[in-house]
Amino acid sequence: MIPEDLRYSEEHEWVRVEGDVATIGITDFAQDQLGDIVEVELPKPGSQVKATKECGVVESVKTASDIFSPVTGEVVAANTSLQRLVDGKKNPDFAPDRVNKDPYGQGWLFKVKLTDKVELDKLLPADKYASLVTA
Numbered sequence: 001m002i003p004e005d006l007r008y009s010e011e012h013e014w015v016r017v018e019g020d021v022a023t024i025g026i027t028d029f030a031q032d033q034l035g036d037i038v039e040v041e042l043p044k045p046g047s048q049v050k051a052t053k054e055c056g057v058v059e060s061v062k063t064a065s066d067i068f069s070p071v072t073g074e075v076v077a078a079n080t081s082l083q084r085l086v087d088g089k090k091n092p093d094f095a096p097d098r099v100n101k102d103p104y105g106q107g108w109l110f111k112v113k114l115t116d117k118v119e120l121d122k123l124l125p126a127d128k129y130a131s132l133v134t135a
Contacts, residue, residue, distance in 0.1 A: 001028045002130050003104055008009040008121035009070040010132065011052075014104065015123060017114070022063060023069050026099060029133045034060040038094045040082035042067075042110050043075045051119050056109065059100070062066055067109065071119050077111040 006014045011032035016023045031037065039059040049055045049069035056067035080086045081093045099107035115118075124132065 001104075002126045002133075003059055004126045006093055006103060006104070007070070007120055007125065008129035008132075009052075009068065009123055011068040011070075012133075014068045014110075015070050015120065017117075017120065019064045019092045020117070021076060022073070022114055022120075024069070024070060024109050024110055024112065025103055026135075027129070028103050029064075031100050031103045031107070033063040034058060034065060036060055039084060040079075040096050040099065040109065042078040042083060043069075046076050047048075047075050049073065051122075055094050069112065070123055071112055071114055071116075073112040073115040075110055076113050079106075079108050079110065082107070082109065 008014050012027045014025050014027050037060045041057040043049055043055045051072045052068055054066045055069045058065050060073050082096045083091055084094050
């Protein structure tokens with residue numbers, strides 16, 4: 001399951017662009033490799049992320065894996081339903097399994113206001129990403 005309308009990083013993140021905002025998540029391939037996701041650590045809104053740099057962590061029953069931002073910009077939203085704590089308080093909506101169940105929908109991770117749209121050209125189209133994960 002590799003949606004055609006997205007761009008992909010070699011680190012298995014996907015990007016959906018609407019205007020100058022990129023929504024970012026991990027691919028179906030990545031969530032499958034990780035197994036049941038139990039915790040997600042995301043960048044906070046207002047923070048800056050840089051393309052190819054670590055900005056969070058996804059923890060599963062098997063392992064922990066770094067999240068790398070595929071683009072540079074300011075984080076404008078984080079999917080708080082994936083986080084156990086929000087503003088230091090227990091999150092009643094905590095549901096990290098959304099990444100496993102719906103990685104391209106409710107399992108999105110964070111949104112970034114893009115600094116440089118040219119970076120999107122460095123990301124893989126669906127067919128090239130498919131070749132990467134089926135090689």
